Amino acid sequence: MSASINHSAPHTLPVTALTGIGSQSAARLEKLGIHTVQDLLFHLPLRYQDRSRIVPIAELLPGMTTLVCGTVEFTDSIQRGRPSVVCRIADASGTLSLRFFHFSVQQSQQLKPGTLLGCFGEIRYGYQGLEMVHPEYKIVACAEQLLETTLTPVYPLTEGVSQSILRKAIKQAVALCLQSDSAIADWLPHGLLQQYRYPSLTDALQTLHNPPPHLSADIISGGSLPALKRLVFEEFLAHHLALLQGKLAYKSWQAPVFQLNDTVKQAFIEHLPFRLTGAQQRVIAEIENDCRQPQPMLRLVQGDVGSGKTVVAALAALMALNAGFQVAIMAPTELLAEQHFRNFSTWFADTATQVVFLTGQLKGKARQTTLQALADGTAGIVIGTHALFQDSVYFHKLGLIVIDEQHRFGVHQRLALREKGQHGGLRPHQLIMTATPIPRTLAMLQYSDLDISIIDELPPGRKPVVTSVISSERRQDVIGRIEHWVAQQRQAYWVCTLIEESEVLQCEAAEKTAEYLTETLPTVRIGLVHGRMKAAEKDAVMQAFKNRDCDLLVATTVIEVGVDVPNAGLMIIENPERLGLSQLHQLRGRVGRGNQDSYCLLLYQSPLSQAGKQRLAILKESNDGFVIAEKDLELRGPGEVMGTRQTGQIQFKIADLERDSDLLELIPSAAQLIHQQHPDAIQPLIQRWIGHSRHYAEV
Structure with missing residues (x-):
């Protein structure tokens, strides 16, 4: 890479351009999503350690993580139970035990009585009162040598990468990009920064990697610091833009056009053993409108338990079948898939459509017959579990995918099914259903790539359950x-x-x-x-x-x-x-x-x-699922409501849904502003915060 490029855009350099990062370290850093110098700048601290003051031993309490300094009184190796080495240190106010389980003879010899030690670690209850287990320690001539003027950042790690390696690399990245003339580009419009009183990108990154002396760890983790708020805002915005880009990319594809003849539709509805509610009819009309367009539908139907989402999906299926296309319906459990299979088999019994069932349990000849019917087009509707993703499943002409309770599937799985539908330059329409009402703020973040319909009415005669x-x-x-x-x-x-x-x-x-x-x-x-x-x-x-x-x-x-x-x-x-x-x-x-x-x-x-x-x-x-979901959000916080442990879940570098949910409200209007007035900022923002997982947004 030429020197001129290096000078003009140091943030684009690979991490191996930094001192102390060889190919082995670079390969380990890749596991953290770090490839370039810019990735290091946006690898932000999880928390901070305060080494700016030494706490007298007499003031220590269990649970504190702190810096102490004392003189070694004795060191002893303990053989009972799990072998360990215990070292007792004392200052003018009291004594503290240090306990080490992994220890070399050389280390034991270093900790001679009379040696002055600085130790940093968590205080716990031990056998002999308070102790530190495996503290970081340093032999010093005087206590002042231990003190640091600012907080010490603690970064997310992966195997083989220590805090010291990361701190050194990030220090170089900060010096290269934030302290030179070739500053890193700030993609947030100046007007937005002024409106919310946010600092510049350079200042915000400097503050979080090297907090100034007056900042305490509590102030930063509290979430009110403008530097933190600005970066959280930018991260939420990047995720929102990625979803919108995905939607635009998906909508730029061609999709089959479904026109449903009214006579066919009425005949189907009249055969149903119940009457459709006004809300169901409204949502069906929205789906019909989507499927008349030559772009793929991406619609989420939210409806409370028992509001009748399945029959809405059946009418969407009827549209696809009528246009000569196949339908794949995916459910998260075999029990639910079996129930859909029974319902669809009953509802489509009077039509010429063959409805087939495919799960991991289907084996041998029965499986071959089903796969053959999908591949040659004799089967119009297939209902199943994630077995529909398998490589052995081929469709003759897939036009509609219905995913039930989609938050239970990982992103990779949803991608795989969508890829199956590509043929002749067309992509299938997608209808996603959930009975888990999603609070509005979370829907803005997680489902901004989808058009949302809500069935907000229960079928007549349904009585509320007495609880x-x-x-x-x-x-x-x-x-x-x-x-x-x-x-x-x-x-x-x-x-x-x-x-x-x-x-x-x-x-x-x-x-x-x-x-x-x-x-x-x-x-x-x-x-x-x-x-x-x-x-x-x-x-x-x-x-x-x-x-x-x-x-x-x-x-x-x-x-x-x-x-x-x-x-x-x-x-x-x-x-x-x-x-x-x-x-x-x-x-x-x-x-x-x-x-x-x-x-x-x-x-x-x-x-x-x-x-x-x-x-x-x-x-x-x-009994209202939407009211319950909003209350659940207030009580448990977004992480638990969204089920942050699920596959395909958004992972944040610095944003915390619990702490920062107030910022979510600001994101849609900011995204609109950027789309209309600063479209050149979209890709760099997505690349900066999400990097290589961009194509997930299209799911």
Whole structure:
């Protein structure tokens, strides 16, 4: 690379241009998404250490992470239990133990009595009072040598990359790009910076990598610092722009045009065993309008539990079939896929359409037959789980993809299905459905690439579910109520939840509950469904429940989505305090599907925390999923509501959804301004914050 390029744009240099970064370190840094000098500048601190003052030993408290200085009194190796070396240091106010588990003889010899040590680490309770385990330590001549005038940044790491390697590399990057004339480009318009009183990019980065002496770690982590706010704003903006770019890119493709003949549509609607609500008709009209365009539809349909999203998808499917195209419908669980399969098979029974089913469980000849029907076009609709992504699945002419509960699928999976639909320069229309109402602020961030429709009306005759909050001490009363309920020819669910993520433990809990209830209620026919059962077993139990051959269904949260049994009007949820409000609302939505009164009993373990009481009270008072989602957001924060651990989830470098959610409101108008007046800033902003994961936005 020529010197002139280096001088004009040092931020574009590869990290190997820096002193101390060889090819091995560069390969490790790539795991952190760091390829260039600019990537180092935007690899921002997670938190800060305060080494600006030495704390007297007598003032130490458990949980503090701090700097101490003392003279070694003795060093001893302990052989009982896990071998360790303990060193005791003292200052004028008291003594402190240091404990090391990984230790060399040479280190033991360094820590001779009389040596002055500076130590930095976390204070904990040990065998002999307070101690530091594996502190960073330094032998010094005087305490002043330890003090640093500013906070020390702590960066996100990966295996083989230490804090010191990163700090040295970032220091060089800062010197190259922020302290020279060839400053890094600031892509935020000057007017925006003035409007929100944000500092320049150079100042903001300098502040966070090298905080000035007057800043404390608490001030920075609190989120009110203008330097931090400015960078969070820019990161949110980059994600929003990436989604909008993805939408534009997707919309620039050609898609098949569907025209639905009114006679065909009316005949289909008249055959349905229920009447469509006004909200369903409105959403169907929005979908029809999208599918008449030669660009692909990208629409999210949000509707509360039981609002009738599936039949809306069926009408979209009818449009595709009518135009000679195939439809793929993907559900997150086999149980839900099976239910969609039964519904679609019934609704399309009078048409010439072949509806097929494809999951990982389908094997051998049956699988080959299904794959053949998709490849040659004899099958019009395929319903399945993520098995639809597999390489062996080919479509003759895919025109519409319907994804149910899309937040349960990773981005890679959704991409794979969309790629399958490309043929003859056309891309399929996409319809995404969710029964998890998404609060408006989160929808702006996560779904700004989608047009959103809301089914905000329940079918006529649906009665709200009466919800009661009951302590588990009254468990026997609740069990007695089941007997009375079943005597009236009604059915019930008993849902077992466990705090452990382990599916095995959840299934064991459900099995034990089913055994206990079978002993206690000899006249009640009890079925059991959990995640470790084979699909055929689950299906048989669900079918028996649907056919009224079973009175009480004991289940784990696998029944959260999509099981429809109108005669089941009682639901008991154990340990509801362990689930999120939206998930509880989803479970409750399994009852109240007929025209009789329905009940949901939340059987909690006492004592309930204040937050637990608040959450269960919200559920008791409201049956509106959107109200519940907004309250859930207030109580649990965005990270938990969005399920930040999910695959395909947005990962932020510096933004924190909990702390910074107030900035989300400002993003759509800023994005619009940049699109209209500064389009050249879009790609650099996306590249700077999101880098190489750009194409995900098109999903």
